[in-house]
Amino acid sequence: MEIFDYDNILLLPRKCRVQSRSECDAGVELGGRKFRLPVVPANMKTVVDQKICLWMAQNGYFYVMHRFDLDNVQFVRDMHGAGVYASISLGVKAPDRATVDTLAAEGLVPEYITIDIAHGHADSVRDMIGYIKARLTGSFVIAGNVATPEAVIDLENWGADATKVGVGPGKVCITKLKTGFGTGGWQLSALKWCARVATKPIIADGGIRSHGDIAKSIRFGASMVMIGSLFAGHEESPGQTVEVDGVLYKEYYGSASDFNKGEYRHVEGKRILEPIKGKLAETLIEMEQDVQSSISYSGGTKLLDLKKVNYVILGGENAGEHLFM
Numbered sequence: 396m397e398i399f400d401y402d403n404i405l406l407l408p409r410k411c412r413v414q415s416r417s418e419c420d421a422g423v424e425l426g427g428r429k430f431r432l433p434v435v436p437a438n439m440k441t442v443v444d445q446k447i448c449l450w451m452a453q454n455g456y457f458y459v460m461h462r463f464d465l466d467n468v469q470f471v472r473d474m475h476g477a478g479v480y481a482s483i484s485l486g487v488k489a490p491d492r493a494t495v496d497t498l499a500a501e502g503l504v505p506e507y508i509t510i511d512i513a514h515g516h517a518d519s520v521r522d523m524i525g526y527i528k529a530r531l532t533g534s535f536v537i538a539g540n541v542a543t544p545e546a547v548i549d550l551e552n553w554g555a556d557a558t559k560v561g562v563g564p565g566k567v568c569i570t571k572l573k574t575g576f577g578t579g580g581w582q583l584s585a586l587k588w589c590a591r592v593a594t595k596p597i598i599a600d601g602g603i604r605s606h607g608d609i610a611k612s613i614r615f616g617a618s619m620v621m622i623g624s625l626f627a628g629h630e631e632s633p634g635q636t637v638e639v640d641g642v643l644y645k646e647y648y649g650s651a652s653d654f655n656k657g658e659y660r661h662v663e664g665k666r667i668l669e670p671i672k673g674k675l676a677e678t679l680i681e682m683e684q685d686v687q688s689s690i691s692y693s694g695g696t697k698l699l700d701l702k703k704v705n706y707v708i709l710g711g712e713n714a715g716e717h718l719f720m
């Protein structure tokens with residue numbers, strides 16, 4: 396198997412078919428809705444809050460709300476009250492099943508539910524998918540996180556409508572160091588490996604460090620990418636603002652860090668500072684323009700045209716040109 400990651404792959408251009416990059420459509424369909432970009436901010440406390448989620452839904456973007464210190468039921472009520480879709484996260488424990496029960500009892504059906512645990516290839520996830528599907532039949536269920544084709548096959552067979560791939564490639568992740576497991580350092584080839592067996596959408600989660608990595612993810616089989624660090628350093632980001640030597644930063648911490656958990660037990664995340672780089676809306680516009688540009692380099696007009704390009708692997712024992720996937 397070829398092993399590579401975002402920083403040692405480059406995509407090869409094909410003859411341009413558009414007069415302007417504005418002709419290229421960066422939009423993507425997921426769960427029956429079309430979104431402007433194949434990008435979703437990570438469902439983490441220092442990345443999204445209710446205000447950001449509402450703004451994203453109102454402006455044509457996909458979001459997934461985090462699941463920490465939050466009344467998920469009230470969140471769904473609020474989003475539906477505002478006339479937009481609701482997209483929540485759940486774990487696999489008794490309080491998460493109670494949330495499903497309350498939603499079902501009130502007839503509140505979130506359009507999207509993401510089951511989000513560290514080791515998503517687990518019976519607990521199988522049972523939670525079944526629990527949701529039996530009670531909230533209209534919800535589109537995303538399940539993860541996983542790292543192997545076997546896991547993608549199982550989650551799809553258990554009823555997931557999409558899977559989330561990525562164990563340990565995140566910027567505030569220390570899973571690799573603490574456990575010796577994961578896709579940190581080879582997330583892009585793990586995505587390729589998983590995408591070969593997937594029959595439903597994959598969300599590639601973690602390890603995106605520049606906008607060009609979005610196009611690379613689509614090339615290797617993602618329908619969408621989940622991004623934390625690139626979104627954590629905005630003026631509106633929910634993390635605390637910290638000043639160091641006159642420069643303003645936002646804190647960004649892992650969901651499995653002691654900062655999020657409130658205790659030092661099974662810690663697999665750390666806290667870092669991200670420089671504040673402006674407004675979220677401006678980053679999203681720049682991302683859209685960059686994806687449009689990527690599509691034009693692919694010789695296409697739409698997102699999935701990115702899947703047709705060849706690529707080269709730079710350096711290492713797998714180095715070389717790849718004309719076919």
Ligand SMILES: NC(=O)C1=CN([C@@H]2O[C@H](COP(=O)(O)OP(=O)(O)OC[C@H]3O[C@@H](n4cnc5c(N)ncnc54)[C@H](OP(=O)(O)O)[C@@H]3O)[C@@H](O)[C@H]2O)C=CC1
Nearest residue numbers: 486487511512513514540561562563564568570650651663
């Ligand atoms: N994408 C990634 O690489 C990672 C992401 N995270 C994020 O951190 C947040 C918290 O995740 P998580 O701690 O799973 O959520 P939860 O604590 O809500 O649920 C995890 C459940 O699975 C059990 N479990 C069994 N094996 C594991 C394992 N290896 N890691 C974690 N739990 C395990 C836990 O029991 P018990 O606690 O008793 O063991 C618990 O009951 C999530 O948002 C998750 O996405 C965390 C780590 C890696």
Ligand SMILES: Nc1nc2c(ncn2[C@@H]2O[C@H](COP(=O)(O)O)[C@@H](O)[C@H]2O)c(=O)[nH]1
Nearest residue numbers: 437565566568601602623624649650651664
């Ligand atoms: N191993 C851990 N992974 C975590 C933790 N909190 C979040 N995450 C994952 O990281 C991505 C975001 O990655 P980035 O490279 O874009 O910053 C996020 O979506 C989660 O899957 C954690 O504490 N430990």
